[in-house]
Amino acid sequence: MSDLDGLRADRVSRSADGTLILDGVSLAPRPGTVTGLLGPNGSGKSTLLRLLAGVLAPASGTVTLDGRPLERVGRRAVARRVAVVEQQADTQVALTVLDVVRLGRVPHRRAWAPASAGDEEAVRSALARTGLADKAARPWQTLSGGERQRVQIARALAQQPRELLLDEPTNHLDIQHQLALLDLITELRLTSVVALHDLNLAAMYCDRLLVLRRGRVVAGGTPEEVLTEELIAEVYGVRAAVTRAAPGDRPHIRFLGTLPADRTAPEGALP
Amino acid sequence: MSDVPTAAVPSAAVPVALRRALLWAAGLALLCGSVAVAITIGPADIAVGDVWATVAAHLGWGRGRLSPIRDGIVWNLRLPRTLLAAVCGAGLAVCGAVMQSLLRNPLADPFVLGVSSGASTGAVVVVVLGAGGGAVSVSGGAFVGAVVSFALVLLLSHSLGGTTDRVVLAGVAAMQLFSAVTSFVVMTAADAETTRGVLFWLLGSLGGADWTDVGLCLAVLAAALPVCLVYARALDAFAFGQDAAAALGVRVARTRLVLLCVTALLTAVLVGSAGAIGFVGLVLPHAARALTGPGHTRLLPATALAGAVFLVWVDTLARTLLDPQEVPVGVMTSLIGVPAFVLILYRGRDTR
Numbered sequence: 122m123s124d125l126d127g128l129r130a131d132r133v134s135r136s137a138d139g140t141l142i143l144d145g146v147s148l149a150p151r152p153g154t155v156t157g158l159l160g161p162n163g164s165g166k167s168t169l170l171r172l173l174a175g176v177l178a179p180a181s182g183t184v185t186l187d188g189r190p191l192e193r194v195g196r197r198a199v200a201r202r203v204a205v206v207e208q209q210a211d212t213q214v215a216l217t218v219l220d221v222v223r224l225g226r227v228p229h230r231r232a233w234a235p236a237s238a239g240d241e242e243a244v245r246s247a248l249a250r251t252g253l254a255d256k257a258a259r260p261w262q263t264l265s266g267g268e269r270q271r272v273q274i275a276r277a278l279a280q281q282p283r284e285l286l287l288d289e290p291t292n293h294l295d296i297q298h299q300l301a302l303l304d305l306i307t308e309l310r311l312t313s314v315v316a317l318h319d320l321n322l323a324a325m326y327c328d329r330l331l332v333l334r335r336g337r338v339v340a341g342g343t344p345e346e347v348l349t350e351e352l353i354a355e356v357y358g359v360r361a362a363v364t365r366a367a368p369g370d371r372p373h374i375r376f377l378g379t380l381p382a383d384r385t386a387p388e389g390a391l392p
Numbered sequence: 393m394s395d396v397p398t399a400a401v402p403s404a405a406v407p408v409a410l411r412r413a414l415l416w417a418a419g420l421a422l423l424c425g426s427v428a429v430a431i432t433i434g435p436a437d438i439a440v441g442d443v444w445a446t447v448a449a450h451l452g453w454g455r456g457r458l459s460p461i462r463d464g465i466v467w468n469l470r471l472p473r474t475l476l477a478a479v480c481g482a483g484l485a486v487c488g489a490v491m492q493s494l495l496r497n498p499l500a501d502p503f504v505l506g507v508s509s510g511a512s513t514g515a516v517v518v519v520v521l522g523a524g525g526g527a528v529s530v531s532g533g534a535f536v537g538a539v540v541s542f543a544l545v546l547l548l549s550h551s552l553g554g555t556t557d558r559v560v561l562a563g564v565a566a567m568q569l570f571s572a573v574t575s576f577v578v579m580t581a582a583d584a585e586t587t588r589g590v591l592f593w594l595l596g597s598l599g600g601a602d603w604t605d606v607g608l609c610l611a612v613l614a615a616a617l618p619v620c621l622v623y624a625r626a627l628d629a630f631a632f633g634q635d636a637a638a639a640l641g642v643r644v645a646r647t648r649l650v651l652l653c654v655t656a657l658l659t660a661v662l663v664g665s666a667g668a669i670g671f672v673g674l675v676l677p678h679a680a681r682a683l684t685g686p687g688h689t690r691l692l693p694a695t696a697l698a699g700a701v702f703l704v705w706v707d708t709l710a711r712t713l714l715d716p717q718e719v720p721v722g723v724m725t726s727l728i729g730v731p732a733f734v735l736i737l738y739r740g741r742d743t744r
Contacts, residue, residue: 171635203639212632
């Protein structure tokens with residue numbers, strides 16, 4: 122396995138309306154691991170995911186798939202490798218669960234060809250792996266938030282990706298569904314990059330973390346290395362106590378309150 | 393969870409394909425039957441057998457039994473009019489289906505890009521002001537107006553940011569602008585007789601149909617429909633928005649530009665020949681969706697068939713209901729279509 126394998130962002134930047142949203146961010150998730158993207162609102166997490174998916178093009182820097190720039194790989198070929206689950210996908214179209222999951226085969230199918238046995242098998246297996254096999258006929262509009270996210274993950278699996286990008290997939294879910302969803306994602310054994318708000322969920326489920334602030338990387342590493350009281354104070358402007366149940370366990374974060382505005386780090390205070 | 397019920401994911405077995413082929417054959421037979429019956433109905437009292445014999449004779453099969461005048465009524469009036477109704481119905485319905493999916497707006501129709509009001513302005517300028525000095529026909533003026541309006545909408549929506557809601561807003565703005573221009577021209581420059589003619593055209597009329605119209609519209613429809621079908625899967629992928637479509641490998645900008653241009657061109661040609669026949673493009677896609685489900689590979693042909701059959705019958709009603717007076721076909725489409733639309737919405741209310 123060479124260093125160029127998989128999906129990598131190399132010093133990517135992107136601006137909108139004159140302000141930099143991402144400023145020279147690099148990310149090389151290890152194959153088969155879950156990488157968490159952390160950072161306050163507006164820190165550039167979603168934009169980084171959109172660049173990784175090839176939906177947006179970087180203003181500078183490159184995103185590569187197995188060493189080839191995404192724009193050279195081609196949209197359909199990228200979609201056969203990299204699947205995206207959005208924060209809160211919704212539609213007005215009267216689709217069933219099966220219809221939505223079948224959308225995952227769009228990048229695999231030619232314009233006039235009917236669905237192949239391979240297409241149907243991919244859809245069947247995606248439904249089975251997400252525990253939706255008995256819900257295939259349910260209309261999208263009748264699903265709960267947790268079920269909808271599960272269906273979107275099934276759709277992503279039907280794409281048969283090796284990389285899975287998720288933008289705050291646990292938003293709007295109750296705690297049981299949050300845990301169930303992240304259990305599912307970690308069990309998939311794909312290379313996943315997931316933007317998260319909840320630091321404890323990030324600590325529990327992610328192999329590595331990347332912390333963004335105002336479009337720049339301020340920390341990266343394992344949850345133990347990254348999630349310190351100092352970093353949480355600097356990045357989020359809140360006081361927190363980081364504890365471990367036992368040495369070597371994942372860190373647990375307890376929030377104690379916000380910091381006064383002047384304690385919040387000015388821009389560029391962190392490396 | 394390996395014991396997935398096979399019924400949940402039907403395999404592409406032969407019986408399914410066969411059943412679909414039979415359904416399509418039935419649909420086409422329904423359309424041909426509708427045309428065959430519609431041309432036997434009309435104010436001139438011509439026997440059913442004579443009508444069909446005349447058509448067969450023109451197709452080089454047997455000999456007609458009618459006088460030249462009656463032969464002309466069948467071959468040069470009724471048949472082209474009925475065929476134009478079928479082509480317009482099919483084209484407008486397909487344009488509506490494509491627009492609704494592309495712009496993610498269930499209220500979108502072929503006229504959402506201001507094409508119909510642009511066409512009206514073009515036609516009115518030719519009729520009332522005599523622009524083009526007689527060299528430009530009403531259809532030609534309508535076509536030019538439609539293209540100008542569409543170009544304006546594209547330009548406006550692009551400069552406003554190019555998202556789908558901007559396209560819809562730019563279309564609404566263009567529609568209002570051109571409607572105002574049309575009204576202004578009619579109010580200030582037209583006499584009562586011209587106004588009446590223009591009004592009839594604005595509401596849609598298949599009365600002036602001839603073989604040239606049929607040929608032109610059919611040719612454009614035959615070119616546009618395969619293009620839309622090539623993009624059928626891309627349209628499926630638009631269900632969850634542009635970003636989701638892009639993440640599924642769809643080239644969003646190209647898909648949108650191609651489909652907007654193709655549907656605008658088709659609409660412009662249809663409106664140029666038959667006026668702005670409303671309602672078909674808005675409602676028939678919803679009706680067809682209730683029959684075939686949301687997949688565009690099946691939805692688009694089904695919408696075309698449904699639109700064709702619908703407009704053939706509505707036009708037949710429009711020209712016979714108040715015989716010898718003719719009701720504008722656009723008025724009839726709404727009078728018949730609205731109750732049907734309400735019924736569809738009412739039956740579908742539980743899924744929301």
